[in-house]
Amino acid sequence: MRKTNLGGAVLLGAALIVLLSAIFIVRNDEEQYAVMTARSDHFKAITDLTQAALSALKDAETGQRGYVITSNRSYLEPYSQGIRDYRESIDRLTALSRGDTLALNINEFMNSGNEKIAELAHVIELYDHGDRAGAIAIIDAGIGKDLMDRARALSARAVEQSEMAFAANNQEVAAAVRIARYRLFFAAGLLFCLTSGGTLLLTYEIRRTAALAHGLEVSEKRYRELSASLEQQVAERTRHLETVNKALDAFSYSVSHDLRAPLRSIDGFSVMVLEDYSDRLDDAGRDMLKRIRAAASRMGKLIQSLLEMSRLSAGELHKERVSVSSLARSIVDELRAASPEHASDIRIAPELYTTTDPVILRVILENLLSNAWKFSSRNQQIRIEVGTTTVEGNQAFFVRDEGAGFDPQYEERLFTPFQRLHSSNDYEGTGIGLATVHRAVLRLGGRVWAESQPGRGATFFFNLG
Amino acid sequence: MPTPSLLLIEDSTDDIALVKRALVRSKLKVDLQIALNGHDALAYLASESVELPKVIFLDLNMPEWNGFDLLLKLRNQARTRTVPVVILTTSREPSDVSRSYILGANSFVTKPVDFGEFTDLFTRMTGYWLDINQSAQQ
Numbered sequence: 001m002r003k004t005n006l007g008g009a010v011l012l013g014a015a016l017i018v019l020l021s022a023i024f025i026v027r028n029d030e031e032q033y034a035v036m037t038a039r040s041d042h043f044k045a046i047t048d049l050t051q052a053a054l055s056a057l058k059d060a061e062t063g064q065r066g067y068v069i070t071s072n073r074s075y076l077e078p079y080s081q082g083i084r085d086y087r088e089s090i091d092r093l094t095a096l097s098r099g100d101t102l103a104l105n106i107n108e109f110m111n112s113g114n115e116k117i118a119e120l121a122h123v124i125e126l127y128d129h130g131d132r133a134g135a136i137a138i139i140d141a142g143i144g145k146d147l148m149d150r151a152r153a154l155s156a157r158a159v160e161q162s163e164m165a166f167a168a169n170n171q172e173v174a175a176a177v178r179i180a181r182y183r184l185f186f187a188a189g190l191l192f193c194l195t196s197g198g199t200l201l202l203t204y205e206i207r208r209t210a211a212l213a214h215g216l217e218v219s220e221k222r223y224r225e226l227s228a229s230l231e232q233q234v235a236e237r238t239r240h241l242e243t244v245n246k247a248l249d250a251f252s253y254s255v256s257h258d259l260r261a262p263l264r265s266i267d268g269f270s271v272m273v274l275e276d277y278s279d280r281l282d283d284a285g286r287d288m289l290k291r292i293r294a295a296a297s298r299m300g301k302l303i304q305s306l307l308e309m310s311r312l313s314a315g316e317l318h319k320e321r322v323s324v325s326s327l328a329r330s331i332v333d334e335l336r337a338a339s340p341e342h343a344s345d346i347r348i349a350p351e352l353y354t355t356t357d358p359v360i361l362r363v364i365l366e367n368l369l370s371n372a373w374k375f376s377s378r379n380q381q382i383r384i385e386v387g388t389t390t391v392e393g394n395q396a397f398f399v400r401d402e403g404a405g406f407d408p409q410y411e412e413r414l415f416t417p418f419q420r421l422h423s424s425n426d427y428e429g430t431g432i433g434l435a436t437v438h439r440a441v442l443r444l445g446g447r448v449w450a451e452s453q454p455g456r457g458a459t460f461f462f463n464l465g
Numbered sequence: 466m467p468t469p470s471l472l473l474i475e476d477s478t479d480d481i482a483l484v485k486r487a488l489v490r491s492k493l494k495v496d497l498q499i500a501l502n503g504h505d506a507l508a509y510l511a512s513e514s515v516e517l518p519k520v521i522f523l524d525l526n527m528p529e530w531n532g533f534d535l536l537l538k539l540r541n542q543a544r545t546r547t548v549p550v551v552i553l554t555t556s557r558e559p560s561d562v563s564r565s566y567i568l569g570a571n572s573f574v575t576k577p578v579d580f581g582e583f584t585d586l587f588t589r590m591t592g593y594w595l596d597i598n599q600s601a602q603q
Contacts, residue, residue, distance in 0.1 A: 260555050260578060265479040268580040272486055293579075300578030307557075 008205050011198030015191055022187035029180040036173045043166035046102055047159050049093045050109065054155040056085035057113055061148060064120045068127050068135055079124070083117060105161050109154040116147040252310050259303050267296040305432040308363070309417075312439050317357045324352035324361070324397060328386045331366050335373045342373075342382050349387040352397070356444050356464050364440045364448075367433040368399040368460050374427055375458070376403035394463050402457040406450075414450060437462070469595055470496040472518040474506045474535065475553075476527045480576070483583065484522070484553075491588035495519075495595070503530035507538065510545050517548055520594035523570075525554040525561060533568055540569040549594045 060082025066075030090110055097103040123144070127135040138144065270289045278286070328348045336344060354361070369384065376382040385400040406414065406421045413419040415438035418431040437460075441448040445465020452458035471488075475481050481499055488497055498518060500506035509515065521539070525532035532552060539545040551572040552565045562573050574590060577583050 260576075261477065261480070263578045264483065264555070264576055264580070264583070267578055268479070268483040268486065268583065271580040272482075297579055 008198050008202035011194050011201055015194035015198060018187055018190050018194060022184065022191070025183060025187075026180070029176065029183075032176060033173065033180075036169060036176065039169045040166055040173070042096065043102075043162045043169060046093065046096055046100075046106070046162040047166070049089045049096065050106070050155050050158045050162065053086050053089035053093065053109070053113060054152060056082045056089060057116055057148070057151055058082070060086060060117070060120055061144065064124055065139070068123060068132075068139065076124075079120070083120075086113060086117065102158065102161055102165065105154070105158040109151065109158045112147065112151040112154050116144070116151050119144050119147050248310065252307055260300060263296045263300050263303075267293050270296070302432065305436065309432060309436045309439055312360060312363065312436065312443050317360070317444070319355055319357055321353060321355050322358045322361055324354055324365075324388075325350055325386075327358070327362055328352075328365055328369065331362070331369050332384070335370060339373075339377070342377060343380065344373075344382040344384070346382070347385045347387075352386075352388055354395075354397075354464055360440045360444055361464075364437050364462065365399075367437045367440075368462075371433055371460075372399055372401035372403065372458075374403075374429065375405075375422070376401045377427075379403060389461070391461065391463070396461045396463040398459050398461045400457065400459040405452040405454050405456050405458045407454050408452060411450060411452075415448065467516065468494055468496045469519040469598065470498055470516065471591060472498045472500060472506065472509065472521045473553075474500045474503070474521065474527075474532075475524045476501055477524070480524070483580065484587065487580075487584040487587040488591070490584045491591065493588065493591055493595070495591060502527060503535040503538070506535060510539070510542075510548075517544070519598045520549045520551060520591065522551050522553045525552060525556060525565075533564060536565070536568045536570060549597070551590055551594070 060079050063075045063077070063079025063082055067073065067079065090113065093106050094110070097106040100106075119138075123135045123138050126132075126138070270293045274281070274286060274289050281289070325348050332344075332346045332348070336342075369386075372384045373382060376384065379402060383402045386398070387400075388395055388397050390396070404422060404427070410421050414421065415434050417435035419435075420429065420431045438448055441462045441464070446463045448460065448462040450458055450460045473481065473484055475484070485497065488495060498509065500509055506521075510517065523532050523536060527535075530538075532554070536550060536552075539548070539550060549571045550569070551574055552561075552570045553574050553576060554561070555576055557575050565573050571594075572590060574586060577586065
């Protein structure tokens, strides 16, 4: 598109250049024409002056003859005038023809004219000194006539030469005018072609651009419609998801209500049987009832954990600046209070801060710390460390214990609900704690992972987005 | 002084049995009255011939009128407006807790699965409201 747009502009630009060149050439031609015209004038002037000089010569001769024949001095007046006219014409001719091709002819004419003038003056001199017979003899001898004929012939030649040059010059002028006309025709044709080509191209380009703009408009409209329908789809999906979420909420609600109520009956009536029928139960019977109670209790906790985990996904996040150190300390205090029989050495790095949702962070720390506590409970002293480290350029918190640890090949299973890497006979639990941690960390936009060797403790890391 | 009475509004016979046993285990001297639904409860409380209970234990999850409906009615009747009401439910929903207090409940108790814990909780809760009533009367 860009390339064709350039085409129209290039053609019109070329037209402009041609126009400017034509103007330049025409002006040049005008100058040349003026020079040629001046040359024509020059040749014309030479012709005229030559003829004027010859005519003045004739006048002078006529005056001389009249004087010599009539002795009337009044004839000397046209004679003198003829001489003056001749000299003036000759002076101008000499000036005009200097350096000219005609100069030679003019010179010849001038020399013969001068000779004639000398002859005329000589005759008048003789006459004036009283030698009338000598003067008339010279005239009769025809010397004057010869000189005059010669001057006439030479002037005719000069005139002929000058007229030929004049004609040749005129022919040159005509040729130049012809060429100029051709050039102008050519330039006009070229201009016409270039401007019409450029205009056509521009029109085409404008139409094309308009078509493209129209196409763009159409596709934009289509895009708008598409995005509107997408938005509608998203809105529908969102409504659907909201419905599903509400259904899940309702499900959670009924789980909390309806699943726990029968458990309470199971436990309560087991107690009543133990109390009311103890005399009819042997140890085995009592043990069975105790197992029933223990199972009911486990299931109660399981339901509670599931509920808490499902709650993690719901609701808005309320992020604020949280002291991780204080939060960890309060949880550890609760753990110590719950099992005061254990000796413990808990080290929490001071001044650990982050910006996150404190409720969800508490869920993470509670589960990690109670896990660390639980899996260290067989050690003589429970040792737990809470701190921060840098992993791949990001701050990561960690909870490290020296407890039972786990086989790293099962790390993936660690965060799956109901996956237990230890027998529930060894360590009680619902198998939901780490799944809850995983979900909570994800909810905060972070990642959780663990390192361990069996029997050498475990370290759980997490970062927050 | 007559034995103070306690009204349990509860539709589940299992839970009624549990409360009865808990009361026995608590060794408190209390006359336990039971209403299986809201209608019965209102009828009992409307009767001028019986003394008002010292405390009402109210279940939330009941057919027809649920606990909230009944609580609203109790708090809108002059006779029952000041009787302490303890919500005794399986729910732990924060929305249920706040709604109960907004409607005028005095306590909110989630029934634990473990019967030992249940007994302790019930005993302490009942004892508390009886003491409050007694000191108020003195």
